[in-house]
Amino acid sequence: MNRRTRRAMTREIGADAQEKMANQVAQLGKLPEKCSACTQPFDKKDRQMLDSWKVIVRQEVVRLFCPHCIDKTKEALDNGNN
Numbered sequence: 001m002n003r004r005t006r007r008a009m010t011r012e013i014g015a016d017a018q019e020k021m022a023n024q025v026a027q028l029g030k031l032p033e034k035c036s037a038c039t040q041p042f043d044k045k046d047r048q049m050l051d052s053w054k055v056i057v058r059q060e061v062v063r064l065f066c067p068h069c070i071d072k073t074k075e076a077l078d079n080g081n082n
């Protein structure tokens, strides 16, 4: 297997896993319809959104973050550590 093939596979598996999780959450009726931080609307039928948004499930609580807020959360965490 060459490097290019492996990278393509990894990306596909990652996207599938994310989509699978989003679908599972959606089936439970718990997937938020907007970003948990900035309330930007989320369309779960939009494949690009599924790839770039982050679903965080912790026990019963489902949180959804848009790419912008993922960055902001990282910054906040970095600041908190320093």
Ligand SMILES: [Zn+2]
Binding pocket: 035, 036, 037, 038, 039, 040, 065, 066, 067, 068, 069, 070
């Ligand atoms: Zn957001």
